[in-house]
Amino acid sequence: MSASDFPARVAKAEEALRELFPATPLQLNEHLSARYGARVFLKREDLTPVRSYKIRGAFNFMRKRIEEGSATGRFCCASAGNHAQGFAFACRHFGLKGRVFMPVTTPQQKIEKTSMFGGEAIEVELVGDFFDDCYAAAKAYSRDAGAALVPPFDHEDIVEGQASVAREVLAQLAGETPDLVVMPVGGGGLASGMTRYFDAWDGPMPAMRFVEPQGAPSLRTSLERGALTRMPQIDGFVDGAAVAEIGAIPFATLKRFSPQDVILAPEGRLCDTMLRMLNIEGIVLEPAGALAIDALNSLADEIAGKTVVLVVSGGNFDFERLPDVKERALRYEGLKKYFILRLAQRPGALKDFLNLLGPEDDIARFEYLKKSARDFGSILLGIETKNAANFPALIERFEREGIRYQDITDDQIVADLLI
Known part of the structure; x- marks a missing residue:
């Protein structure tokens, strides 16, 4: 396949997709635009029939096998x-x-x-x-x-199908070129497809930024090392984009970019973004679907007055995960901490401790870890507060009163065992 006919192949893929669903909306988001002083558009791939862009590549791959007569x-x-x-x-x-x-x-x-x-x-x-x-x-x-194996991202026909997102964006902007396009990256099919389509377009080239979960930075790491690199371990929380190795075909397109073009989204901050979009806009996003929106936190200083397109890649969120999302968001914002305390086993010790809490501090978890201790008891304590600045003052009171404590909020191994 030649690079020169890529736009034509994408056009055919998009035309065929209209059998399944109309072009997904490109919506000017008033909330995000006002917050960042920019024109922020959301490309709503969470509104396809399967609530993600993945249908584009899978459909295109299968369509082409059928047309060429190679499907069994x-x-x-x-x-x-x-x-x-x-x-x-x-x-x-x-x-x-x-x-x-x-x-x-x-x-x-x-x-x-x-x-x-x-x-x-x-x-x-x-x-x-x-x-x-x-x-x-x-x-x-x-x-x-x-049977024909349909790959998730590392195939020319998958990339071609995902590139139809870029073609729709340009048509919906009616000839206007966005200043910046922000795309999530997992295996790289969507990001490489859109990039290739913009490369081949005869209009001005928008700036590109790519967003990965902080716990699965396969593109960023590969760019830093100058070669395709497999991550030995990843955090799977952002399951729609937590990929140990970006695809070889997508990387061939994206390898020209700088590591600084890839934004790493902390999982806790991403959870806060998901909750904000749910509570303010009523938009349900999965973690991977919120990546591009979350990147605005890192781009705030450079997008004022600009036209920005964010690809919202998916909205398949299981609400059973909501408590975990809230928990991660609170911990990231510094509004919730977990401690292990050693309290004297004497009458009034617990009351004395409770008097150390401030008016905005609330006990969210209280559990004795060793109930048979004679002199001291170990307690798992979770505290939520309304202002992150309250915690330094609380810890100062712990130390002044001789409370023995260990902050395990950011100790992943201990936190996973106890929390």
């Missing part, structure tokens, strides 16, 4: 999230049989949504505890059954 009538994929749902929807649209391989640990809600989108067209098979296990099973099935 069966397709398969490995995914525990948005790719599976887009794949399932496309299988039902084409009336073809598909099999989705998911880890055994996949939440039931995701399994049910995938089955709902695919209906009788698909089968779901649970294999292994991790993605690599089900990906190996999908490859084996593809080989043995002659």
Whole structure:
């Protein structure tokens, strides 16, 4: 495939997508525009039929296999999230049989949504505890059954389908070029596709910024090292973008950028962004879907007066995760801390301790860790406050009164064990 015909191939992909859904909205967001002094547009990929952009690439890949006559009538994929749902929807649209391989640990809600989108067209098979296990099973099935394996991001046809987002953006801006386009990055199919389309466009080139979860910086690390790099360990909280290694095809497009063009979004700050968009705008976002919006926190000093397009990549959020999202946001903002205290086992000791709390301090967790201690008792204590500045004063009172304590808020290993 030549680079020169990429825009034409993207145009054909977008035209075919209209069989499934209209162009997703490009909305001027008044709240974010006022907050940052810019014209901030949201490209609402959370409003596709499967609530993410992933349907674009999966549909395009399958369409092209059918058109070229190489499809055997069966397709398969490995995914525990948005790719599976887009794949399932496309299988039902084409009336073809598909099999989705998911880890055994996949939440039931995701399994049910995938089955709902695919209906009788698909089968779901649970294999292994991790993605690599089900990906190996999908490859084996593809080989043995002659099924076409639909990759999540590392394929030209996937990139081509995701690039249709950029084509829609330019059409919706009616010839205006945005000053800045901010895109989330996981495997890189969306970011590389949009970048390639803007590269080939005959108008002015907008500036580009890419956003990854802080706990899974595969693009940023690869750019820093000048070569495709696999992360030995990642934080999987941002499950829609927590990828250990960006795709080779996407990286070939994105490797010209500087590591400074990649913004790393702390997971706690991302949770705060999700809650703000839910409470203020009524927009439900999954963690990966909030990445581009969260990047505004890092871009505030350079976007005043500019036109900014943010790609909102998905809204498949399981509300059972909401308590964890709130918890992470409070801890990131410094409004909640956890301590292990050693209190004397004497009458009145607990009352004396409670008198140290300020008027805005609230006990959110209180648990004896060792109830049989004779002289001192160990207590797990969670405190929420209305102002982060209250904690230094509280800790000063602890020390003045000789309270033995350990702040475990940011000690991930201890916090995971006890909290």
